Amino acid sequence: MSLCRYLPTPSDRMAVMWTLLTVKDAVVLEYGPAGTTHYCVSLFGAMGISPDQTLFTTHMSEDDVIMGDVQRLERAIVELDQSYHPKVIFVIASAVTSVIGTDLVGVCSYMQDQVDARLIAMENGGFRGDYTIGLRQAYTMLARELSGAEAGPLPGRYNVLGASASSYRIRSDLWEIEDLMSRSFGLVQHTALGVDSSLAELASMGGARVNLVLRAEALPAARYLQEQFGTPYFYGVPYGYNGTRGWLAGVGALLSRPVAQEVLDQLQERESQAATFRMYASMYQNKPHRPAAAIVGDYDMIQGMAAMCRDLDFETDLLLCPHTLKDIESPDPNVRHFTTEKEQLDALRSLEYHLVLADDVSLHVCGKTNTGVCVSFPLVSHVQIANHLPLMGIRGTDYLLETVDRYYQVLE
Amino acid sequence: MDGQTLVSRMKRLGEVKSIKEVTQLSSAIFPGPHCPLMGAMMAVRGIKDSIMLVIGTDECTYYTKNTTISNAAFGGIDGRCLSVVLDQHDVTFGCKEKLDAAFQELMEEYRPRAVFLVTTCVVEVIGDDVDSMAEQLQEKYGIHIMPVHTEHFKTENHLPGVRDTITACFDMMKKQPVTDRVNVIGQRMGDFTTTELYRMLCQSGISLGMKLPSGTTVSEIEQAPGAKVNIVVNPIGLPLAQKMQKAFGTPYVLFDKYIDPDRIYGLYQELFSCLERPVPQEVQTLYQRAKQAVTEARSRLEGITYIYGNTPIDCFEYNAFMVKLGMRPLLIQTNDLPPEGDPNRQAILDRWDPYVTKTANIAPLQYVYDVLRPNLYLGHEYATRLRKKGIEIVHGDIMSPMLGLEVTLAGVSELIRASDAARQLREERKAI
Numbered sequence: 001m002s003l004c005r006y007l008p009t010p011s012d013r014m015a016v017m018w019t020l021l022t023v024k025d026a027v028v029l030e031y032g033p034a035g036t037t038h039y040c041v042s043l044f045g046a047m048g049i050s051p052d053q054t055l056f057t058t059h060m061s062e063d064d065v066i067m068g069d070v071q072r073l074e075r076a077i078v079e080l081d082q083s084y085h086p087k088v089i090f091v092i093a094s095a096v097t098s099v100i101g102t103d104l105v106g107v108c109s110y111m112q113d114q115v116d117a118r119l120i121a122m123e124n125g126g127f128r129g130d131y132t133i134g135l136r137q138a139y140t141m142l143a144r145e146l147s148g149a150e151a152g153p154l155p156g157r158y159n160v161l162g163a164s165a166s167s168y169r170i171r172s173d174l175w176e177i178e179d180l181m182s183r184s185f186g187l188v189q190h191t192a193l194g195v196d197s198s199l200a201e202l203a204s205m206g207g208a209r210v211n212l213v214l215r216a217e218a219l220p221a222a223r224y225l226q227e228q229f230g231t232p233y234f235y236g237v238p239y240g241y242n243g244t245r246g247w248l249a250g251v252g253a254l255l256s257r258p259v260a261q262e263v264l265d266q267l268q269e270r271e272s273q274a275a276t277f278r279m280y281a282s283m284y285q286n287k288p289h290r291p292a293a294a295i296v297g298d299y300d301m302i303q304g305m306a307a308m309c310r311d312l313d314f315e316t317d318l319l320l321c322p323h324t325l326k327d328i329e330s331p332d333p334n335v336r337h338f339t340t341e342k343e344q345l346d347a348l349r350s351l352e353y354h355l356v357l358a359d360d361v362s363l364h365v366c367g368k369t370n371t372g373v374c375v376s377f378p379l380v381s382h383v384q385i386a387n388h389l390p391l392m393g394i395r396g397t398d399y400l401l402e403t404v405d406r407y408y409q410v411l412e
Numbered sequence: 413m414d415g416q417t418l419v420s421r422m423k424r425l426g427e428v429k430s431i432k433e434v435t436q437l438s439s440a441i442f443p444g445p446h447c448p449l450m451g452a453m454m455a456v457r458g459i460k461d462s463i464m465l466v467i468g469t470d471e472c473t474y475y476t477k478n479t480t481i482s483n484a485a486f487g488g489i490d491g492r493c494l495s496v497v498l499d500q501h502d503v504t505f506g507c508k509e510k511l512d513a514a515f516q517e518l519m520e521e522y523r524p525r526a527v528f529l530v531t532t533c534v535v536e537v538i539g540d541d542v543d544s545m546a547e548q549l550q551e552k553y554g555i556h557i558m559p560v561h562t563e564h565f566k567t568e569n570h571l572p573g574v575r576d577t578i579t580a581c582f583d584m585m586k587k588q589p590v591t592d593r594v595n596v597i598g599q600r601m602g603d604f605t606t607t608e609l610y611r612m613l614c615q616s617g618i619s620l621g622m623k624l625p626s627g628t629t630v631s632e633i634e635q636a637p638g639a640k641v642n643i644v645v646n647p648i649g650l651p652l653a654q655k656m657q658k659a660f661g662t663p664y665v666l667f668d669k670y671i672d673p674d675r676i677y678g679l680y681q682e683l684f685s686c687l688e689r690p691v692p693q694e695v696q697t698l699y700q701r702a703k704q705a706v707t708e709a710r711s712r713l714e715g716i717t718y719i720y721g722n723t724p725i726d727c728f729e730y731n732a733f734m735v736k737l738g739m740r741p742l743l744i745q746t747n748d749l750p751p752e753g754d755p756n757r758q759a760i761l762d763r764w765d766p767y768v769t770k771t772a773n774i775a776p777l778q779y780v781y782d783v784l785r786p787n788l789y790l791g792h793e794y795a796t797r798l799r800k801k802g803i804e805i806v807h808g809d810i811m812s813p814m815l816g817l818e819v820t821l822a823g824v825s826e827l828i829r830a831s832d833a834a835r836q837l838r839e840e841r842k843a844i
Contacts, residue, residue, distance in 0.1 A: 002517060003515075004477075008497045029440060034445055034447070039449075039475040039479070043474075053442075056440035065537065083414075099534055099537050100537065130470075380482070
């Protein structure tokens with residue numbers, strides 16, 4: 001990347017922070033200059049994360065940087081342990097401590113004897129890559145270090161792996177999944193790693209009946225949990241009516257249980273109603289602008305929404321991922337990741353008469369002939385408040401189809 | 413967290429000689445002070461046709477853009493806060509190659525008159541010579557390019573970032589013929605044209621030149637040496653004013669946001685003397701009114717205790733003023749300490765010896781309230797949470813856009829309101 005005009009892609013460290021801050025009964029301690037901590041509060045607020053009494057920083061002086069003095073960190077660890085009695089303290093590096101090579105793992109190792117809290121170091125200073133690298137590491141660490149089966153088997157429960165506070169409407173999506181899982185299979189959520197989990201839930205998550213993996217970054221954690229506790233996992237995201245049916249069928253096959261007829265009937269009814277949109281698509285085949293969609297967001301979201309668009313007979317001629325695809329197993333060649341912002345902007349600015357499912361910045365950049373809806377991060381004019389307005393599942397598709405309808409009203 | 417332990421760790425004002433001796437309330441802090449990068453952002457925001465180019469990690473550049481993205485003064489989402497994002501390669505081999513490429517794109521797309529190259533912690537740690545890069549770019553493109561260094565590990569808060577950005581503007585200035593106008597340097601919040609001081613200047617036929625950083629242009633900065641006087645409304649403007657005095661002979665008056673009416677009146681006299689004009693009659697009237705308000709406030713404020721957090725007014729001047737009114741400081745949070753012998757510091761110590769600690773650490777402060785049990789808290793806090801502990805908050809932000817004797821009138825009025833409310837809270841708690 002050279003010049004960045006808008007928001008850069010968040011780093012691994014940022015994702016580690018926003019993931020670990022959602023773990024209840026633990027605290028996060030940053031070892032670095034305090035300004036970063038103060039600066040990040042508004043972003044976390046927009047994600048629906050409150051850092052009050054859970055996020056702390058040590059600050060650093062020039063002496064600490066030059067001499068590599070870690071006494072400030074040692075004192076902060078002891079103080080947090082004695083003052084707040086957390087069960088776990090996540091000690092996170094900063095860009096500065098990464099560059100000067102502070103051995104956080106070593107500090108946590110020798111400090112462990114002096115505190116009751118479990119110390120876990122995360123040496124992500126923001127140079128390992130984008131946020132997907134951080135998510136992968138955070139999910140894997142949580143599974144490896146903190147998961148267990150303390151409460152024994154939890155036959156009526158499932159875990160969600162791969163939810164992230166950075167996904168727009170994630171809490172609503174979890175609510176929708178909960179509804180689908182409950183009505184289809186009678187299962188309820190045990191914990192959602194990365195959005196809504198506690199140390200106690202992590203310690204018993206190994207007993208769940210199934211793990212639902214919503215994004216590729218959580219696959220290593222899912223595989224570990226399968227090896228360790230024998231918990232099967234299903235990888236996929238329920239977007240679109242057809243996609244939701246397929247997702248439920250996949251989960252059902254894993255559970256060896258049929259999907260409840262009531263849910264299948266509901267999906268059938270909705271699909272019949274949505275047939276109108278396929279008819280519109282055929283009517284537009286010979287018009288100046290054929291129905292086409294552009295999707296910008298995380299890889300798994302793109303895959304799910306692109307399938308939904310194809311079900312509506314839309315072309316999906318621009319699928320853009322802000323994050324690296326190098327860790328995606330057999331990535332779809334149609335999904336592109338540009339290494340410079342300029343290439344991405346050029347691609348977005350070239351769009352005309354498209355349905356654009358994207359983030360606030362991408363939507364802003366697209367020309368006015370396009371019809372857009374916010375489905376991904378970063379957010380500028382949206383905030384994460386609602387818990388009942390999903391993008392996934394039946395209700396999510398209902399909502400997205402309202403935008404499709406609006407699109408047809410302006411398509412020439 | 414044990415409040416008694418926290419209090420026992422703090423030093424008294426009389427025990428400390430420099431800010432380095434003032435300890436944090438705790439080693440683990442939240443939210444912590446803002447960094448100079450944010451200070452630089454606040455300063456560039458007010459220079460309309462300039463660009464801020466942040467050189468740093470994804471995180472520093474993300475948060476800076478995110479903070480400006482809804483800000484109309486920055487131009488919103490398409491605004492003039494841009495960045496060069498560094499990765500592992502740049503940290504190892506330096507940022508010059510990437511900066512050069514980014515700058516070319518910037519010049520093609522934005523055609524600015526001035527660019528601030530703002531570094532961050534990592535750039536300073538690896539020792540990239542951004543000053544030389546700025547010189548080379550200035551030579552190549554023929555526009556003003558000013559490096560600003562914002563490493564947070566060398567500073568206490570964001571103010572050095574504001575200070576260094578406005579000081580860097582000196583390089584844009586050119587010698588000018590002097591006319592009857594003033595520059596306003598160092599105003600961080602509010603609009604100068606809404607202040608009492610501005611009204612008094614207008615009454616005397618004095619016009620405004622550069623308002624840095626509260627709202628100016630590159631042209632106004634270039635022509636700033638044509639002003640008769642520089643009014644420095646915050647100490648962050650002093651380095652620039654001193655450089656201008658040395659280079660162009662422009663005198664300056666430090667007219668900070670003070671609250672003591674005698675001090676403010678004295679500054680009016682000094683300023684109008686520099687302007688070779690009489691002090692406007694309205695200043696006399698306001699001075700008398702402010703003196704009367706202070707006299708009447710004494711009986712209402714005598715014995716009121718408080719913790720001082722962060723306000724727009726000069727910290728030690730405000731505390732000395734409140735001590736003069738009979739109030740008692742229990743704890744002063746500050747990131748700057750005047751030297752021994754400073755009259756305000758001495759005025760406080762003559763009556764009380766409060767605890768001192770650094771600002772922006774409200775998490776452990778909750779436990780200190782239960783030990784010190786003040787009537788008032790001056791600064792940013794959660795008012796409802798404080799009231800549950802019998803403490804009333806004093807809203808200082810109402811004075812942010814003020815300069816002159818209006819600060820005294822508004823400040824005293826707010827202290828009386830809060831003190832009355834605090835007494836009522838105590839009564840209600842007793843009744844329970």
